Amino acid sequence: MIEKILSWYNRKNFIPAIILILIIIAAVIMFMLSKHYIIRAKPAEIKAIDSFAVFVQSKKMVPVNAGNFMMGSNFFDEELPIHRVQLDTFYIEKNEVTVAQYRAFCDSTHRQMPSPPSWGWIDNHPIVKVSWQDAEDYAKWSGTRLPTEAEWEYAARGGRKSGGTKYSGSSVIGQVAWYSENSGFKTHPVCTKKPNELGLYDMSGNVWEWCADGYNASYDTLAANGNIPALPILELKVIRGGGWFYDATSSRAANRRGENLLYKSSHVGFRCAVSRMK
């Protein structure tokens, strides 16, 4: 092609040579533009296909890959028997639901905020004084759900990335938890301690967290499927993780407590989870 242009040039036949050069330049520009459009189109295409991924990202949720683990411990009777639990992949919020997040829910649904704790409402602290039912309502409103007790413990232990630490993310309680010895009798802003292996904050300490399951003081009757809340009709619900008023023992990943679903306290909050629809 270059030889042809040069022969036209030598014969002083400029017009075909210029036309050909312009055609080449136009082709290059078109090629570059088309590439640019393809790149721009790609994210839109992903967005349309995987709105779930966008959803969990917007909720600051962390994936917990499917797996199984030994749930419970031989420390206390209510943590026995240690048993194998199978879980599908799910997503869980990296932080406890905050005062600001809960206020948005109240504003949107014309609910009253709970009465404030003695330290008042601070936007980036975990919400407290919410019943299990309040937590359920919030979760539904936000398109999520409460985690099952098995999901909660699996996530607290770090899922497949578990380092086998005593508390969620460390065996040194003060690194990961706001608890009786460092809290000063109040909650603290979420995500200010070290996260666990999955990037989850405050699974140990700050506030106890509501789970979806009913509470039985042993695992004797429970199935090995951790995806479904156990004993859902019980009024006594599981809360996990310990809190600002409690000692280190309460913040162990296996520690359990049961409370009536209407119970509201400045010690209890929650976080949400979600699973991809099959």
Next chain:
Amino acid sequence: MKIIIRPRSEITLTLSHAKMRKLDLEVVNVILLQGLSSLILFFCLCITIPAQKEPIKLYADFKSYKLLAVNYEDNKTQLSLYQNDSKLSDLYFDDMIQTLQVVDFNRDGNPVILAGLYSRGVHCCFTAQLFTVNNNTLTLLASNNFNNSGFAIEDVDKDGRMEVVTSDDRFAYQFGSYTQNRFFLNIYRWENNSLVLANLKFRAWVLKDIEQLKIELERYIENTEVICEDEGERQSMQAILAAITGAYSTLGEQQKGYDIINRYYTCSDKENFISKLENLLAINPPLEKE
């Protein structure tokens, strides 16, 4: 028409068949009711007449010996030591022996005889007496009075050694009624022929006990003003706070309990409460050396 009510066999009437059947049913009902009430009376009679009971007997094997505890009805208890069907010695107790066990606490092949004594009463008192056999005689090694608290032998931390699990009842009747007061966990180990308080070695279990007390306290924390006005509620809150402080004191961390009291107990009798609690914890302080 004249009806004469007599015992059934004597009823002689000139009634129609239908009326006769109705009368029959009434008589049957009367007889059933009489029978039932007689049975009830008989049952009441039976349970009110004191029956001659067999004394409660407990047995245990200790090395080549056999032990027999007999709790007689006259509030006397006899503990006898046998070998080859021959009685070697006797011990007598005013308290009843509720349990008789041979326990190798430390799995070292040196078991001891543990008699769980109960003084007979509504609550009090439980005592653990530990014996061995020397020269064919039962010899007392240790006696621990647990007052209102019973005790159990458990391998708490699943390490193969057995512990005595009980509770400290020093606050019984101190803050309101017996039922308002809380006991706190004590775990003993068998060391050098005595039961030694070992809460420091079982810190996690003590903290779990404190967790339960704190869960109870949660309900009071946000309503202290209301609670101060109600004597019963105030005493219950004091009882829980005292037990938390007592439990922490077994770990040498009683200041944590006082910090909670200072933070959450706002009633006007706060100083008296703290002073009383300090005095109660000063008597036989539960903390032992680790």
